[in-house]
Amino acid sequence: MAESILSLSGVRADIDQYHILHGVDLEVPAGELTVLLGRNGAGKSTTLRTIMGLTTVTDGKVRFRGEDITGQPTPRIARKGIAFVPENMGIFSLLTVRENMVLAAVNGPMDPARLDWVFDLFPPLKKFWNRAAGNLSGGQKQMLAIARAIIEPRELLLVDEPTKGLAPAIINDLAGAFEQLKQQQVTVLLVEQNFNFSRRLGQSAAVMNDGGVVWSGQMTELADNDDLQHELLGLGLGEHQ
Amino acid sequence: MSAHDEMIGQTTPPQGVLARFAAFRENKPHIFLLLLMMAVALLMMDPRTWVLLTISGLAMGAMVFLMASGMTLTFGLMNVLNLAHGAFISLGAFAGASVLLWLSSQASEPSLLINLAAILPALGFALVVAGLLGLVFERLVIKPVYGDHLKQILVTVGGSIIIMELIHVVWGPNEIPVPRPEALTGAFLLPDALPVIGGVALEKYRLIAVVLGLAIYGLMTWIIERTRVGILIRAGVESREMVEVQGYRIRLLFLGVFVAGSALAGLGGAMWAMYREIITAHMGDELMISVIVVIILGGLGSIKGCFYGAVLVGLINLYVGYLEPRLAAVATVGLMVGVLMWRPQGLIPVIKV
Amino acid sequence: MSNGMLNRILSGDYPRSRALSALLVLIGVSLALGPFLFPGVRAFSMLGMICVFIIVVASYDLMLGYTHIVSFAHTMFFGIGAYGVAIATDAFGSGFGAVFIGIGGAVVMSILLSLLLGLLSLRVKAIFFALVTLAVAFAFLSLVTQLYNITGGEDGLAVRSPRELGPAFRPFDSKVPGFSVIDFIAGVFTQGSIGQAFNDAVFEVRVSGRHLMYYITFVVSLGVFLFLLRMVNSPFGRVLQAIRENEFRAQALGYRTVFYRTAAVIVSAVLATLAGVLFALINRYVNPENTLNFELMVFILLMCVIGGMGTLYGAVVGTTVFLLAQNYLQDLLGLLVSNAEPGSLFAELAGPDRWLLWFGLLFVLSVYFFPAGIVGQLRLWAERRRERKAAPAASPLKQES
Numbered sequence: 001m002a003e004s005i006l007s008l009s010g011v012r013a014d015i016d017q018y019h020i021l022h023g024v025d026l027e028v029p030a031g032e033l034t035v036l037l038g039r040n041g042a043g044k045s046t047t048l049r050t051i052m053g054l055t056t057v058t059d060g061k062v063r064f065r066g067e068d069i070t071g072q073p074t075p076r077i078a079r080k081g082i083a084f085v086p087e088n089m090g091i092f093s094l095l096t097v098r099e100n101m102v103l104a105a106v107n108g109p110m111d112p113a114r115l116d117w118v119f120d121l122f123p124p125l126k127k128f129w130n131r132a133a134g135n136l137s138g139g140q141k142q143m144l145a146i147a148r149a150i151i152e153p154r155e156l157l158l159v160d161e162p163t164k165g166l167a168p169a170i171i172n173d174l175a176g177a178f179e180q181l182k183q184q185q186v187t188v189l190l191v192e193q194n195f196n197f198s199r200r201l202g203q204s205a206a207v208m209n210d211g212g213v214v215w216s217g218q219m220t221e222l223a224d225n226d227d228l229q230h231e232l233l234g235l236g237l238g239e240h241q
Numbered sequence: 242m243s244a245h246d247e248m249i250g251q252t253t254p255p256q257g258v259l260a261r262f263a264a265f266r267e268n269k270p271h272i273f274l275l276l277l278m279m280a281v282a283l284l285m286m287d288p289r290t291w292v293l294l295t296i297s298g299l300a301m302g303a304m305v306f307l308m309a310s311g312m313t314l315t316f317g318l319m320n321v322l323n324l325a326h327g328a329f330i331s332l333g334a335f336a337g338a339s340v341l342l343w344l345s346s347q348a349s350e351p352s353l354l355i356n357l358a359a360i361l362p363a364l365g366f367a368l369v370v371a372g373l374l375g376l377v378f379e380r381l382v383i384k385p386v387y388g389d390h391l392k393q394i395l396v397t398v399g400g401s402i403i404i405m406e407l408i409h410v411v412w413g414p415n416e417i418p419v420p421r422p423e424a425l426t427g428a429f430l431l432p433d434a435l436p437v438i439g440g441v442a443l444e445k446y447r448l449i450a451v452v453l454g455l456a457i458y459g460l461m462t463w464i465i466e467r468t469r470v471g472i473l474i475r476a477g478v479e480s481r482e483m484v485e486v487q488g489y490r491i492r493l494l495f496l497g498v499f500v501a502g503s504a505l506a507g508l509g510g511a512m513w514a515m516y517r518e519i520i521t522a523h524m525g526d527e528l529m530i531s532v533i534v535v536i537i538l539g540g541l542g543s544i545k546g547c548f549y550g551a552v553l554v555g556l557i558n559l560y561v562g563y564l565e566p567r568l569a570a571v572a573t574v575g576l577m578v579g580v581l582m583w584r585p586q587g588l589i590p591v592i593k594v
Numbered sequence: 595m596s597n598g599m600l601n602r603i604l605s606g607d608y609p610r611s612r613a614l615s616a617l618l619v620l621i622g623v624s625l626a627l628g629p630f631l632f633p634g635v636r637a638f639s640m641l642g643m644i645c646v647f648i649i650v651v652a653s654y655d656l657m658l659g660y661t662h663i664v665s666f667a668h669t670m671f672f673g674i675g676a677y678g679v680a681i682a683t684d685a686f687g688s689g690f691g692a693v694f695i696g697i698g699g700a701v702v703m704s705i706l707l708s709l710l711l712g713l714l715s716l717r718v719k720a721i722f723f724a725l726v727t728l729a730v731a732f733a734f735l736s737l738v739t740q741l742y743n744i745t746g747g748e749d750g751l752a753v754r755s756p757r758e759l760g761p762a763f764r765p766f767d768s769k770v771p772g773f774s775v776i777d778f779i780a781g782v783f784t785q786g787s788i789g790q791a792f793n794d795a796v797f798e799v800r801v802s803g804r805h806l807m808y809y810i811t812f813v814v815s816l817g818v819f820l821f822l823l824r825m826v827n828s829p830f831g832r833v834l835q836a837i838r839e840n841e842f843r844a845q846a847l848g849y850r851t852v853f854y855r856t857a858a859v860i861v862s863a864v865l866a867t868l869a870g871v872l873f874a875l876i877n878r879y880v881n882p883e884n885t886l887n888f889e890l891m892v893f894i895l896l897m898c899v900i901g902g903m904g905t906l907y908g909a910v911v912g913t914t915v916f917l918l919a920q921n922y923l924q925d926l927l928g929l930l931v932s933n934a935e936p937g938s939l940f941a942e943l944a945g946p947d948r949w950l951l952w953f954g955l956l957f958v959l960s961v962y963f964f965p966a967g968i969v970g971q972l973r974l975w976a977e978r979r980r981e982r983k984a985a986p987a988a989s990p991l992k993q994e995s
Binding site: 073074079084086090091094148 | 475482486490
């Protein structure tokens with residue numbers, strides 16, 4: 001396994017009076033796509049939000065490339081090269097596609113070559129370049145959300161359930177895009193409920209339950225072991241799709 | 242939710258005159274209301290008076306726009322309701338008036354150029370003083386109460402009292418007469434050759450206020466629409482969290498907007514001082530009503546809505562003020578209530594939920 | 595008085611702090627016997643104003659403190675009551691009939707207007723409501739100022755109150771003795787002889803219709819206070835507080851929150867109208883400044899918050915403290931700067947006209963540091979003391995917020 005770029009040790013986090021994370025330990029290997037699996041309410045989304053500094057850490061440490069980033073403000077964490085695509089995609093629907101991309105390029109004007117690459121990955125973005133992002137379809141919004149995350153080279157992408165609510169054809173397109181990112185050895189931490197999608201893309205995997213990581217290892221280990229899947233994820237997910 | 246490859250929200254243009262009218266009314270409610278109001282007023286008075294009142298209404302609208310734009314952005318961007326905004330208007334008026342009085346020899350010369358040597362420092366000083374106070378106010382008063390509307394209302398009302406009292410301390414409790422610079426007094430005569438409206442005298446100051454208001458509206462629109470800061474502001478109005486996720490410090494952005502909004506309130510106050518030629522510490526409270534009506538009319542957070550709202554308020558004030566002076570304020574508030582019943586989010590809403 | 599009866603009268607809502615109880619008893623006794631404890635016209639009118647504004651502030655607290663509805667139209671309803679009586683007596687003469695016509699008209703108008711505001715609050719978000727009420731109240735103020743043939747404009751109206759409630763009415767021929775507490779205390783310190791001080795403190799009161807009016811006000815004020823206390827501790831009041839904590843949840847529990855909110859606004863408006871009526875009769879003069887001004891509205895807000903939002907006792911304490919400060923802080927500041935050089939910065943900042951500056955500062959600081967107001971703070975201290983006493987024996991009591 002490659003050296004880890006992000007590591008969480010004993011991370012606890014509360015939302016209001018509820019304890020959501022009870023000591024999460026997680027290593028994200030550099031240059032790989034790691035899938036974070038688990039049931040609804042296991043704390044996967046909160047884990048991503050906590051890494052971004054959007055949820056306050058009450059205990060434990062978050063380290064990024066060896067540096068302690070626990071409790072740092074969100075903008076500073078983002079500037080270290082971590083991009084986050086939340087579950088609701090978080091695109092600015094009143095802004096045009098172009099304006100969304102302009103903001104995403106934090107370090108100045110967009111690199112034309114890189115933009116062409118993004119257009120190749122997601123052709124609809126070019127087509128609707130000057131339209132309000134709010135008028136895009138669900139799949140196009142997801143493309144825009146991911147395009148924003150990769151318009152500049154980033155160290156780490158945190159992506160929360162990109163396939164949620166999308167049609168199979170679109171999911172297939174998205175998977176193609178992630179394949180390309182994998183080839184470029186971009187580190188990705190992907191939260192997913194769709195096991196087939198995860199199996200296709202994931203190199204390493206971690207499974208969460210009740211606010212903690214209960215299993216982690218190579219994706220192949222999990223994919224080939226039906227009993228393990230059954231134990232960790234329950235019947236539903238494996239047979240779901 | 243299903244995935245389409247086409248854009249959502251494209252509809253075929255409506256057919257028929259009535260349907261087209263209804264579509265216009267729904268899609269451009271601000272233009273519809275503006276035209277409606279101007280047309281009704283034209284029916285109720287002679288055209289010469291109408292021209293005069295329309296220009297004056299636009300002038301008032303331009304000044305109220307300056308005062309209201311900061312408050313609407315502050316609310317839209319940070320969900321902060323600053324009821325002390327009126328105090329910044331008063332402060333700007335007093336700061337501007339002080340400079341004008343100090344440079345009264347320049348202000349009373351008939352030459353526009355020499356006048357400008359008094360006017361520009363006066364407006365600039367008002368801008369700077371109100372902006373600086375905005376900086377202090379945001380840090381000391383507003384920062385601790387983010388996200389709590391009730392406390393925001395309470396502390397900004399308290400803050401407003403303090404600022405008004407400090408104005409009393411510095412400038413004394415009495416109203417102060419403000420000399421309007423010489424070159425800005427008097428009126429332009431429209432050429433007699435023009436049909437119907439020939440020979441109408443238009444007060445210079447009002448024309449200048451209209452021009453300045455339009456210029457600042459244009460500048461703000463350009464900043465909001467074209468620049469990166471503007472995109473950030475619009476993005477922040479939509480989602481503060483996602484702006485931070487992209488790596489921008491929204492607190493800094495907001496502080497900037499708050500300071501700029503306070504400075505504009507001060508500028509508006511100074512212009513109002515030259516318009517009214519007399520100022521009191523409580524003038525801000527009175528103008529706050531117009532400001533509040535404007536931002537509710539326009540839709541909280543919308544610069545364009547704020548501009549049209551201000552023009553509507555200015556016009557209705559002047560039209561009704563001419564027809565029945567006692568009902569001007571009632572008509573202004575009535576306009577607001579009516580629009581709220583029609584469109585509860587205001588004319589050009591930008592706020593989600 | 596038996597414990598059960600006290601419980602009934604206070605609707606089970608005790609002050610829960612010894613200091614607060616003492617303060618309330620002090621205020622209550624001072625108001626009940628006021629005309630016979632504090633000589634002078636100024637003190638007398640002060641007492642009347644405290645009684646009137648206890649109603650205004652307590653009814654405002656029903657909205658602000660118990661439901662978190664911020665309204666800036668409370669003075670409008672106060673003004674409707676005051677002008678109702680003033681206009682009615684102006685038109686129909688100084689009989690009780692005219693007064694009741696005025697009350698009736700004012701209450702009907704208040705109910706209609708508060709219904710309109712309630713209706714508006716259906717259409718707009720809560721935060722808009724504060725702004726909308728501010729604008730509506732301003733329109734009303736401007737209307738009253740402009741319609742001078744009815745309202746007297748800026749000059750206002752003298753209220754022709756019934757003879758029985760005026761200074762000319764003398765129910766008793768002989769004078770009644772009064773005892774000036776303040777003179778007595780001052781006398782004990784300056785004279786050294788208690789007997790002498792006692793004699794000096796006795797003064798004579800000529801009971802007139804104004805005293806009758808004062809006691810009517812006092813009784814109504816007490817009645818309204820106890821009524822509101824009953825109301826906020828009833829199931830109705832519980833729903834209001836549920837709306838305050840989480841409107842969505844209250845809705846989900848099946849309460850029609852719109853109905854409750856509107857009801858709170860109407861009750862509050864009617865009580866403010868009643869206070870306006872009493873104000874007109876006791877002050878015998880109304881104008882826009884003393885009934886409708888925005889500054890007055892801000893004062894009501896200050897009284898409510900300083901006393902303690904969401905505690906009706908706070909209305910009593912806040913009103914008393916604020917009105918005393920308004921009247922006597924100025925004297926105090928005057929004394930403070932009497933030695934200072936006139937025109938100096940200190941004299942400007944601490945002069946008697948600047949009392950509001952210091953009050954505003956105090957207000958902002960109290961919102962940050964004592965958001966529960968005087969009453970909330972006293973209760974908190976009492977709670978802590980009880981906890982300390984109980985600490986060795988049992989686990990700490992749950993703190994009431």
